Amino acid sequence: MQEFRETLSILKKDDDCKVVLLTSTGSSFCEGLELSMLLHTNKEERRMHAQEVADAVKDFIKSLASFNKPIVAGVQGAAVGLGVTMLPLFDLVIASDKATFSTPYGKLGQIAEGAAVFTLSHILGSAITSELLLGGRTLTASEALRAGLVTRVLWPDRFQVELLPTLKAMSEQSSQSMEATKALLRHSLRKKLDAALESETYLLMQHWCSVECQTAIKAYIDGKVQ
Template sequence: MKIWTYDKCVSVSELVSYELKRPSPLIMKEVCRALGNAAADDSKLLLLSSVGTVFCSGLEPSYLIGRLSTDRRKESSRIAEAVRDFVLAFIHFKKPIVVAINGPALGLGASILPLCDVVWASERAWFQTPCAALHLTPSGCSSYTFPQILGVALANEMLFCGRKLTAQEACSRGLVSQVFWPTTFNQEVMLRVKEMASCNAVVLEESKCLVRSILIPVLEEVNEKECQMLKQLWCSTKGLEALFSYMHSKTTEK
């Protein structure tokens, strides 16, 4: 995932370009810092996109196993707090966030989309939050935002059964607002971002404030609860066992 800010003079400046393809607490902290900088600079909006063919693969099970095996109590707190702060940074970001998804968006990479403002996807994108299979509970406020957007039945099918959504399905159900052809995806996105950036910065920020402010306390509460629950699961012996057995099943699948 790349973070760009779109500045006053309608040029794109690359702000951060580390990969969110495999978010770790370290990467998440860097993204928070980048969002902090983008909030303070004179850009009008933020563009999240990815380099390569993957948007975000979610938390790496092998990373989780590695960390939790060393010091379960301490590491579960550390990772849960990193997730919490990462999600909070999106909840509190005041400028519009445009997301351009050109490949698979899994786990946190899919969960945070409803915390962003405009979401465009390439035909090649797809979306999955296989949390239950990974012995995880929902994160990124998806326990609240997914039912709101997708309806409770589809949201739960994604969260409980790991249902994959194609770009077109995600669009027809409201997670994404428009789908573009892969070969012209970047042009289509930049065309629209430029037009959006021609709007007045105050109007963009105040419009976002009107749309979001009423939900912020709810999202903060949901995020807190979700991360508490993750910490509890990671702390438990069963949580670790489930991650091991998931890794094992993935290995034997291959």
């Protein structure tokens, strides 16, 4: 997350950069946070690491929300946890037909990170958000498209072929116009997002430190929870 923030900081000032694409190769787009670093038997050590990760998530989400240029997610394969909850901060989300979207927070004994309760309900509405965060449902690409989480779905064998021309077409538009439009679109979101992140950071730390959450995370990592 720190490396991603540093990259965005560089691209923000680069006049040759018009549009940013975050995508992946392989079977997963993003499988969320590396949870193993949160597992500690010592309570103080657990609290220290939980605070560190919670702050990193907050800063990461803020950097996405404040990025001035169009930023596009190209989702191939599985998007899990933070890989889903960060998507509302992208301007376009283009997914492969084989992409899936899951938020297994109930299995992990924790709350969703990335200000998901606010951003997902803002985009998807309370019904789909509840299905994702409370019901633990995995959305297909077509379901995510209908819900509004995804902008466009491409066939897997045409994904890269069709994705890059879309970015090229965007990059040929006026940078000034795109940045001004994005600033207007995000103006009302930013203040509410900042408030949501502040309260969430404290709650995440508390949940990650709990014995129940530690047990659930370990079981999930060990493959006992499917």
